[in-house]
Amino acid sequence: MLELKNITKTFGSVTANDDVSINVTKGTIHAIVGENGAGKSTIMRIAYGFYNADSGEILVDGHPVSIRNPHDAIALGIGMVHQHFMLVDTMTAAENIILGAETGSAANLDLDKANRDILTLSNELRLGVKPDAYIEDMSVGQQQRVELLKALYRDAKLLILDEPTAVLSPQEVEEFFGILRRMKEQGKTIIIITHKLEEVLAISDEVTVMRDGRSVGNVKTSETTAKDLARMIVGRDVLLRVDKTDAEPKNTVLEVKNLSVSGKNGPAVKGVSFTVRAGEIVGIAGIEGNGQTELIEALSGLAKTTGGNIEFDGRDVTNQSARKLKELGIAHIPEDRHKRGLLLNSDLAENSILGVHYRPPVETAGFMNTAVINKRVAQIIENFDVRPPNPALPAKALSGGNQQKLIIGREFDLKPKLLLVSQPTRGVDIGAIEFIHRKLIELRDAGSAVLLVSAELEEVTALADRLLVIREGEIVAEVNPKTTSVEEIGLMMTGG
Numbered sequence: 001m002l003e004l005k006n007i008t009k010t011f012g013s014v015t016a017n018d019d020v021s022i023n024v025t026k027g028t029i030h031a032i033v034g035e036n037g038a039g040k041s042t043i044m045r046i047a048y049g050f051y052n053a054d055s056g057e058i059l060v061d062g063h064p065v066s067i068r069n070p071h072d073a074i075a076l077g078i079g080m081v082h083q084h085f086m087l088v089d090t091m092t093a094a095e096n097i098i099l100g101a102e103t104g105s106a107a108n109l110d111l112d113k114a115n116r117d118i119l120t121l122s123n124e125l126r127l128g129v130k131p132d133a134y135i136e137d138m139s140v141g142q143q144q145r146v147e148l149l150k151a152l153y154r155d156a157k158l159l160i161l162d163e164p165t166a167v168l169s170p171q172e173v174e175e176f177f178g179i180l181r182r183m184k185e186q187g188k189t190i191i192i193i194t195h196k197l198e199e200v201l202a203i204s205d206e207v208t209v210m211r212d213g214r215s216v217g218n219v220k221t222s223e224t225t226a227k228d229l230a231r232m233i234v235g236r237d238v239l240l241r242v243d244k245t246d247a248e249p250k251n252t253v254l255e256v257k258n259l260s261v262s263g264k265n266g267p268a269v270k271g272v273s274f275t276v277r278a279g280e281i282v283g284i285a286g287i288e289g290n291g292q293t294e295l296i297e298a299l300s301g302l303a304k305t306t307g308g309n310i311e312f313d314g315r316d317v318t319n320q321s322a323r324k325l326k327e328l329g330i331a332h333i334p335e336d337r338h339k340r341g342l343l344l345n346s347d348l349a350e351n352s353i354l355g356v357h358y359r360p361p362v363e364t365a366g367f368m369n370t371a372v373i374n375k376r377v378a379q380i381i382e383n384f385d386v387r388p389p390n391p392a393l394p395a396k397a398l399s400g401g402n403q404q405k406l407i408i409g410r411e412f413d414l415k416p417k418l419l420l421v422s423q424p425t426r427g428v429d430i431g432a433i434e435f436i437h438r439k440l441i442e443l444r445d446a447g448s449a450v451l452l453v454s455a456e457l458e459e460v461t462a463l464a465d466r467l468l469v470i471r472e473g474e475i476v477a478e479v480n481p482k483t484t485s486v487e488e489i490g491l492m493m494t495g496g
């Protein structure tokens, strides 16, 4: 249905796509895999007219086409859901869906009819989207369905999904795959970019592997394995599990007593108590939306508490500012890197000093110390393999996974007494996951206390020395991840 032929695309000195050819067969689910920065999003954005190729050809149903912008792509039946959603928070699902798609003048806009059409579409695929619900009140999973509906409402026959599962809980992934299968039954063609090999194996018919801007392999899913794919992606064998010794915990660094925090819809954290000691990783397992976000925000100074205490290093730090906490030695790798972690329009050098930019050695007596900044950013780029390794690039020019590596590198560089880390490997390729896991263990072994939140149950059980299960804002169990099965923990998370 879609043929991308010999596509080349450069951004300045970076060749994002180098003579890439991909064939997507009608009615199939085609996975695109590859390292961070391999050029996956770029090639798909070209197919969607978001970028224009420098050279190459695009064919739809065997005919050469010109896709200069998303409008052209939509007219050809191509829809795309981006890696980072592009919805307006303060508008309803229906308003977002028809935004830009309405024909005729605004006066002719029939919101009632649009609402009905959207509801019909939503019901057909069992998406459960309420047209009049506001985006800001929805879970990420629901927001994603709105993005899907947005493409389907424009009559997309080919849907391009850029890392759609990165933000979903395991349960949501299951439901999402159900939706994809139903769409396939309806005759849709789907392209899915993902870093999760088990997902590739579960959902796709065919896989294209990209590396360094090129397409380096194309296989039928039924004829490959996770191990083979991993080798094709990274170019070497990858350790697909975590390798660590037992923790040797020392003094208590963080003591949380009876802590309560409010969220958007009332109490989110309800009187939790726990400790984290130097030299251990304490994991928090739970289905997203059970208070993890609010807990970490309170601990990092981004949200106020409504009850209880936080003690850090023997002193009460409840409701201290984020800046103060950072000065005391608490680093934070946030779950939402676009909202909290980066200044997208600033360069890597500036981003590398966020949080320490106002104090020595970065700033002294009102002057920014360029030498210190240059050294710092160079170190982060080197140690965390941030690509491309150019400190002058704006953060938004980095691929998703490389943005994450930059944030992790910056926070690790603080040599924190306590690291608060949420979803450390979201959107990160398998080689980088192995690397980040190793770095987290190294930080632990160097004596930092680590509090880890991850929606990936496999990840949190593999990394944590002790595991707390959170449900509806309460810690319902503490388990030894070595002796408790993932299934048991899953049951505790759901209360089943």
Ligand SMILES: Nc1ncnc2c1ncn2[C@@H]1O[C@H](COP(=O)(O)OP(=O)(O)OP(=O)(O)O)[C@@H](O)[C@H]1O
Pocket (backbone or CB within 6 Å): 011, 014, 015, 016, 034, 035, 036, 037, 038, 039, 040, 041, 042, 043, 387, 388, 396, 397, 398, 399, 400, 401, 402, 427, 429
């Ligand atoms: N708008 C842009 N300006 C400059 N460089 C860009 C831009 N978009 C992408 N690049 C660069 O092109 C290369 C490919 O990026 P792309 O986003 O396609 O990678 P990806 O395979 O989707 O990676 P990830 O898995 O991290 O999302 C990277 O080196 C990236 O830094």
Ligand SMILES: [Mg+2]
Pocket (backbone or CB within 6 Å): 040, 041, 042, 083, 162, 399, 400
């Ligand atoms: Mg990408």
